[in-house]
Amino acid sequence: TDMASVRKLILDILLELVDEDLKTFQFYLSRMPCDGFPHIPKSRVHGADRLCTVELLVVTYDYDGAVTVTVDILERMKLKLWAETLRKNYHEGKACLKLKKVDFQEKLKSTLKEKFQTIYEGNADEGDTVYLNKIYTELHVIEGAWGSFSEEHEVRQQRSNYVQAEETSIKASDIFKPKPNQDKRIRTVLTQGIPGVGKTVCAQKFTLSWAEGNENQDITLLFPLPFRELNPIIGEKDYSLMQLLHQFFPDIKPLEMLGTGCKALFIFDGLDETLLPLNFKHNKVLRDEKELAPLDVLITNLITGDLLGNSLIWITSRPTAASRIPRKHIHQWTEVRGFANERREEYFKKSLRDDNLAIRVINHVKSSRSLYIMCQIPVFCWITVTVMKKMLRNNVTGAIPSTLTEMYAYLLLCQTDRMVEGHYPIESNNVVLKLAELAFRQLEKGKLIFYEADLKECGMDVKEATIYSGVCTEVFMMEGRRRREVFSFVHLTIQEFLAAVYAHHSYMHRKDNVLLGYLKRVSTRWLPKSVFGFHKTAVEKASESPDGHWDLFLRFLLGLSLKSNKELLGRLLHLEAEADEDVARTIEFIKEKIKEEPEAKLNLFHCLSELKEESLVQEVQSFVSSGRLAKMNKQKWLYVYCLSRLNRCNLTENCCEVLASALSSTSSHLTELDLSDNSLKDSGVKLLCVGFGSPHCKLKSLRFVTHVSNLLETPKIGDCCEALAVALSAESTQLKELDLSANDLREAGLKGLCMGLCSHNCKLETVRLNQCKLRENCCADLAKVLSSGTSHLKTLDLSNNSLKDAGITLLTVGLRSPQCRLERLRSVHTEIMILTV
Structure with missing residues (x-):
């Protein structure tokens, strides 16, 4: 019933043949073994013993074809008894296998349906889940993405994606289906996309649709194996593929069905989060699913097709990590682009479940260019819903957020309110600053995932972090399996906002400019300081970053300078008011900076929006209204x-x-x-x-x-x-x-x-x-x-x-x-x- 059984069935027959009959059998193999099957070159067949002949049959024709060819040749050799014996044993085993396969598949589908039918939005509290089918909004997925390595900040990538001239859309459920004129089989697909854009949800929806029997029913077995869940067992011991699957699906046996030629799909979500070296060049070749090997060897052999070559592989990744898989092993590149314009509105309606409230939110988001562009990212749509639902339903006093800084400030307030309601014995100021310091330190290192040692640097232990994670989960989350806790913020933009909070608070309370290196901070300790000087350092730091990794941090940092945002966060951070002249000097400095290198300063326009400074927009509009647009020349930026x-x-x-x-x-x-x-x-x-x-x-x-x-x-x-x-x-x-x-x-x-x-x-x-x-x-x-x-x-x-x-x-x-x-x-x-x- 599996490859080993097929080999044994054929070998048992060939062992009954005398040497002359074996030579005749090999002669037919080298000429015309069976209609529709290619011959095996005489040089490979001649002199081969019985075991090698069986291997040639299986490798050349696969297990089903090997049986068909063997039976046909035996009948032509007038050995009908042996032919009938092989045919009967094989079909009996196949019928038995079919019953086992159906039973096993139903158990697997039931397990996956129970696990994936609900979703945590943003990483909600346990029990505070929603059904995926009720909230899922179709994502914009394109095919033919080149999978190029990109170091740009995710929001920059999102903006550049937005202006693509030509793109071919594809449904996520169709990524393994070849086009009508395409003969080549699509075995391995890599789907890339910036954080929060919907890659994981896309994979979860694919899995749920298969488990519910709605789509891709040609796939026999489906195994989601997120890289983040594989991390804790790295180096633990050697595994066979069967043992690894038993580890993740302990209630489902026998997994030996994989060896029977059934069509299996492995989904490896989050390539950017893996701690595996993925050494494709030097890892040994592995072909037996029962052979023990290090985890890295198992995964690389699955991806290359040396192990279970008839299976399908789907990998999701941030663009920065996509190049870790050699291009020759990827048959199709796709990219998740988030929500198209009309899908954003659909998401708000599904999530809010109140048409009047949804229309108010949609109209408000459309009134702000920054908010509307960011809502291409599903995670930001969730942030918008979280904030505005509470404000509009509870009639919270204060203006509705119109900038990114205001939106994230309200989100922080929403989450700290949850912590207070949970009666946790913590000082909210201390909590926020610990998380903010953690965010800043990890942002400086370029780290999105961190561990216990990183927490200790900021005065947090695992127990304390777990409490914060349990109450303040939309801002901060913890994941892990058994041995090692893994921490991360739900989205990079949340980490950047908290990092800006830490930098701002450090300067306003201690006059400590954390954006400078240690030696420079010491050497300038006694020099006069000003908020404008602090802002100038931040603008220059962001400008010097060629890939925009400090762009959003700068937007948040300057947005926190507004009096309205200080008042908003006052009860958490006790921020001091800045002099209006400092903010005015910062605005004028940014305007001059824009004029120096206009083509590269788009982010500074967004900074002016965070400061609610619209004079440049008004200037352009006045140019247009007066008919002087043609005279702008250098101001085409x-x-x-x-x-x-x-x-x-x-x-x-x-x-x-x-x-x-x-x-x-x-x-x-x-x-x-x-x-x-x-x-x-x-x-x-x-x-x-x-x-x-x-x-x-x-x-x-x-x-x-x-x-x-x-x-x-x-x-x-x-x-x-x-x-x-x-x-x-x-x-x-x-x-x-x-x-x-x-x-x-x-x-x-x-x-x-x-x-x-x-x-x-x-x-x-x-x-x-x-x-x-x-x-x-x-x-x-x-x-x-x-x-x-x-x-x-x-x-x-x-x-x-x-x-x-x-x-x-x-x-x-x-x-x-x-x-x-x-x-x-x-x-x-x-x-x-x-x-x-």
Whole structure:
């Protein structure tokens, strides 16, 4: 019933053959052993003994084919008794194995379903879990990621990912499925992504869907083996693969099913967390799943395919660690990009379970560029929900967080409140500062995972840390198996925020600038100090880091300088107020720093946002409003951050012409553009459309929402939309999201727009036409778009329009078309999930 049994069955038959019969058997092997099976070269067969002949059969034809070939040759040699004996014994064993396999698989599925059906959001308290299927929101996964080694800070990587021009999306459940024209088998997949972007949840959802019998049922066995859980048993003793699996699945036997040729999948989550050396070059080759070997040898042989070559391997990793697996062993690279725009809203609705509350949160997040971009990362969405749910439901006094620093400060307050409610005998100030010091020290070392020795450096022991972990789990968590506790913060940004708290507190209370080296701190001990000097040191430290590893730390540190944030954290840290002139000097210094090397200073714009300093944005808007945009020259660096925020700028026709020219420029990097609440009129829109259709335009998201005055002149609305349709039909267009909500489009405007939507060049996936005064007749044009076969539309918002039953009936014609790709339709006040078969 396994490879060893098949070898024995065939060997028993060959031992019955006399030498002459063995030579005849080998002659057939070297000529034409069986229809559909290749011959074995005569040089390899000639002179081989019976045992070697069996090995040749199994290695060349696999165990099933080896039996088929042996039976066929025996029948041609007129040895029908031996052929029938082999066939009968093999099929009886196979039938018995099938029953065992079904029973074993059901036990494994039951175990995995129980383990993975719930999820800890952020690492919630034990018992405070949610069902994965209720909260899971589809993640944006792309295939063909090159798996390049990157040292950049994760948020920098996330931002650069956001502006990618071309990417091929793939469902996480389909990563092992080859394309229709692809013959090569996909055995090993590596999925990379920044921390908190959803890699682990993606793997958990895959596992749960298999265990529930919904997807990938061609896989017989599935074994999740997270690297973090493998760490504690490294060097403990040598294991065979079977013993290792018994270690993780003690209630499921016999695991010997693996040797029977069944299709197994091993999921190794968290490559960046492994303590294994992964010595692919020098580890010995291992082919027997029962042979004892060090853990590193087992894992590397599984990945290379030397051990259980018919199994599948899925590895997840941060980009910084992806290169630890040699490229030749990876058949497909994929990347998790977090949430696409519409998925962020879906997550908030699922997580909050209150539509009114969800809409308030979504609208607030969209009002802040920094918050909205960060919400591409699922962990930050969870942080936003944690904070705003408490504030909005409990009517917490104070302004709703609009910056990253405010959001994380409120998160810290939420978690320390949990500690107080738990009646733990601790001083909250001491707790926060211990965690903050730990965060800073480990950030300096570049460490995301730490151990007992690291805790002791900050005056914490394991017992104390466990108490904090049990109550304050969303900020700090502990994981481990048996011998060694492993500690880490839930997400790098939380570690960076606490590190900034420590640096800020150290300076304000002891005038100790921890950002300087020890010798420099001693040598400047008696020199005059100022908050501006402290900030200047931080700005220069971040600027000198080529990979942005201090970017977010700097944002948090400067954000903590605001009086509002000091008051917010006052009861925890007793922060002293800084002089307004110090903050003003810091702002002016940052502005001058930006002008020195504008192309490399995007993070400093975010720093100004944390300080709630919007003068540069207003400066750009005034340039645009005055028509002087073309004269900016060296100030083109403002495009990336500021130029996208042109809502309520009273743009004139001349402004539109200059803006179109900027979009057509080869140096333009703009991927988002918000022109909401501008009375652009017909001529202005036509001028802008020239820029939208340019081969150099990189726009992927465009908003024309208006609540102040109508965007388009109603009498010429058809002309405007036709101009927009021409831009959407351009061969080079990259636009994927278009929001025309609250514009008086009516039937004439929609008809013009649909001309572009039907174009095979149009790449729009999301179109929002909320409150556009559309009537039932418009639905016929939309139905044609949906059934055209060229439309890429996945999300369509038609809410707050007078479509009536007749309109929905017309729309249904398009929805029923096999060419329709729509996944989400919002009509009236209801969101419909389109289920595809």
